[in-house]
Amino acid sequence: MTMQSVATDPAQRTQIEDFLYAEATLLDEWRLDDWLELFTPDARYEVPSTDRPDGRPDAQLMLISDSADMLTARVKRLNSRKAHREFPWSRTRRLVANVRVLESSTPAELTVTANFAVYRTRRGSTHCYVGRYIHRLVPAEAPLGFRISFRRAELDQETLHEHGTLSIIL
């Protein structure tokens, strides 16, 4: 994937940034059902293993490789009191920055990269997941101007030694 950004018009960039910030807020506030509404019916969400940030779900072992059905099941699980790693829920805070719209974008589907730092605080400690998002966004009316058809979070961390798990949604 090329890392060249396109010269997007400022209005579009603002619209995309607003969308990503709103998405981050939904996750930080654990409004997972609302967050799920942002996805297209055939969407995918994936996180490659820390030693293979280039990993593909049909070739390498990922950390997360969710079809839309799996993502729905993930949200249902996290909403349960029996997802023990997230009961009670951790506190999370997402910082999203360096938003770029890639050349491969078309009017029908934008490919957007952004840097993230996701802090998770629970049971007396705070850990940070650092990395890069790749979103494919389909322009849509409701609720926030886009739907997500693809969402990938690539971690910079070489291991999850500090974190132990990836029980939150990045």
Place this chain on the structure above:
Amino acid sequence: MGHRESTIVDDRDRGIFRVHRSAMTSESILAEERRRIFDRCWLYVGHESEIPNPNDYVRRTVAGRPLIFLKDAKGRVRALFNTCTHRGATLCREDAGNTRVFQCFYHAWSFDTSGKLVITPGREAYSESFDKSEYDLRGPARVEGYRGFWFVNYAAADEPGAMDLDAYLGNAKEYIDLVIDQADEGMRIVGGTHQYQVGSNWKLMVENSIDGYHAPTVHATYIDFVKESGGGQNPAALTSGGGIDLGNGHSVIESQAAWARPVAYWEPFFGEEARPEIEAKRAAMIEKHGERGARMCDTFRNLFIFPNLVINDVAAITVRRIEPAGVDRQSLEAWALAPVEETEGSAALQRRLDSFLTFLGPGGFASPDDVEALESCQQGYAAQIGVEWSDISRGMARAPQPDDELQIRTFWRAWASQLDGAGYPERVTDIETVAPATRQEIAS
């Protein structure tokens, strides 16, 4: 008094088994474990498929020691300590690759992949007594493999009680074979490693990896997910099979598959489009292996190789290596094992890997809750002043069920016996309780 008396209670008359919680918190016990278990037992280092070609290498840390696991120029599998024999710098600084020579970045001493020191810059500055061959790379005393799985042993073959790998694995080989023979063209480790640490003693992960009792509670959300995806239809899953003591501290739980298996038990999770292929694979397995083929398809295996290797052949196959990192911390590495014929980019491989990820790994629907359980146990051990013992008696007075704990007791018996320098305990092949009265109760 040895650990068999002081740290575990193994009361066969009453059917009571307990472990003293100091086993999970004591620095001196950890030091004993390192010396008497990790410096003496066969420890998994890697799979041959990770180093397919001459001069391929991967880095590993095994019992805290940095190793290079590699195939030398002649194709021989080796393990070498990843430290320059000159002054100690880390020789190999990439996690994986292919090289003819490891050149130390500190003073440029260079070694070939058999470990031989080939270049010492400024050779003329050394005396005549300086013998280059004394500075070849060293490795663990022994390196042996079984069907692609390679192990190291830091103790030499002539030490008391030493066994070769084949004798050590013993009865566990049958179960390793049941995993490997699912492939037509051999098994390989798929790229991508789950590397994480858990804030608990390493033995809690050993217990958890071979514990069927916790599934309905810890994994309630996973079981709900399976049911909602139309799976979990096998009524025999929780009542057939059970734990087996394989000797030398190894054990297995073999039970009817509780949900979908890529080789080869179809459930709706895999989708209708995959059904003909999976059912054809099952038929081919039975054609090729008979009853054993059906067993490979239809059963789960949670296999534990003492002291720290787990091969769980469930919704997919995971190879998990456990390393102590302190009394209350452990490092985990987990890989997916897949048949070579399930090539990259194939629907079969993605199916397997997606199935793996439903349950397993730091982002799965189940493993994170195991981590939570282990860490909460470790926190609970701080109350040892009042609660000294953990109980592992379940199923001691009956033929093992899949959710009984014989396989965990097997680990602890070997653990205590090894710490005492007493070899491996006699293998349990019958109901553990000996009291005749108890037996009559079972019969009735």
